[in-house]
Amino acid sequence: FSAEQEAQALRKAMKGFGTDEDAIIDILTKLNVSQRQQVLITYKSTIGRDLIDDLKSELSGNFERVIIGMMTPTTLYDVHELKRAMKGAGTDEGCLIEILASRTNEEIRRINETYRLQYGSSLEEDIVSDTSSMFRRVLVSLATGNRDEGMYVDDALAQQDAQCLYEAGEKKWGTDEVQFMSILCTRNRCHLLRVFDVYRGIANKDITDSIKSEMSGDLEDALLAVVKCMRNKPAYFAERLYKSMKGLGTDDNTLIRVMVSRSEIDMLDIRREFLTMYGKSLYSFIKGDCSGDYRKVLLRLCGG
Numbered sequence: 001f002s003a004e005q006e007a008q009a010l011r012k013a014m015k016g017f018g019t020d021e022d023a024i025i026d027i028l029t030k031l032n033v034s035q036r037q038q039v040l041i042t043y044k045s046t047i048g049r050d051l052i053d054d055l056k057s058e059l060s061g062n063f064e065r066v067i068i069g070m071m072t073p074t075t076l077y078d079v080h081e082l083k084r085a086m087k088g089a090g091t092d093e094g095c096l097i098e099i100l101a102s103r104t105n106e107e108i109r110r111i112n113e114t115y116r117l118q119y120g121s122s123l124e125e126d127i128v129s130d131t132s133s134m135f136r137r138v139l140v141s142l143a144t145g146n147r148d149e150g151m152y153v154d155d156a157l158a159q160q161d162a163q164c165l166y167e168a169g170e171k172k173w174g175t176d177e178v179q180f181m182s183i184l185c186t187r188n189r190c191h192l193l194r195v196f197d198v199y200r201g202i203a204n205k206d207i208t209d210s211i212k213s214e215m216s217g218d219l220e221d222a223l224l225a226v227v228k229c230m231r232n233k234p235a236y237f238a239e240r241l242y243k244s245m246k247g248l249g250t251d252d253n254t255l256i257r258v259m260v261s262r263s264e265i266d267m268l269d270i271r272r273e274f275l276t277m278y279g280k281s282l283y284s285f286i287k288g289d290c291s292g293d294y295r296k297v298l299l300r301l302c303g304g
Helices: 003-014 021-029 033-047 051-058 061-071 074-086 093-102 105-119 123-130 133-143 155-168 177-184 189-203 207-214 217-245 252-262 267-278 282-289 292-302
Strands: none
Touching: 003 021, 003 033, 003 051, 021 061, 021 292, 033 051, 033 061, 051 061, 061 252, 061 292, 074 093, 074 105, 074 123, 074 252, 093 133, 093 217, 093 252, 105 123, 105 133, 123 133, 133 177, 133 217, 155 177, 155 189, 177 189, 177 217, 189 207, 189 217, 207 217, 217 252, 217 267, 217 282, 252 267, 252 292, 267 282, 267 292, 282 292
């Protein structure tokens, strides 16, 4: 890998009349995030131009969004997406839920730091001013990045938690959402998996079915996302991708974000889960749903 070579090749692809999109796709998809950052710096030092600005002026639409996303450091990309989700009228709740429910404590910590540096306000402040009620409290809890990340399962506590969830939901009239939040947003993964098993025994139904019948709207989506991420994160992302493409129209925000942000983390696992869950490959799904350079670059990120 030679950052200088790649920088020169990118310049060549954009210089003069017309743009060689295929060359841009080839160059950027064969590099990883940190190599792309090196190219970014080298481009500026050897060519004296800003690569992001050049790309933005040459590309457009969803294709441009994927390429710029790929050129953005991982944490900063999450930060930009969170900000976009809260900017202007209306909120992209799905984006907030997806990022906050699926990132590790360390990732959340970095997101919080970068967010403040970028925007001068804290992520929590922006969440509080943009969302409301119990949904807001769940997001604030997740944005703290304070989940126990140990492996220890306290069986007595697991029994108690499961009973607690049962009594907070199925057993009573109305729902004590705070109980759900405090257990689902703070306990470690192994412990929660045990809680879900015990819960099934007590309630005679899966925790996800209880959440669906006890909650609604954004709060329901948020708690379901937490449970799904605990059980099987790649399957959660496979479902996000499937829903972004199925039916009429495409939710490009979600499609782009998941493809860009997971491409170097667990894309192979996501592909495997997607095939298992939907009987079609993610590759063929993208192929049938997108077109042009946008499709080409997403297929390269998907691989296989």
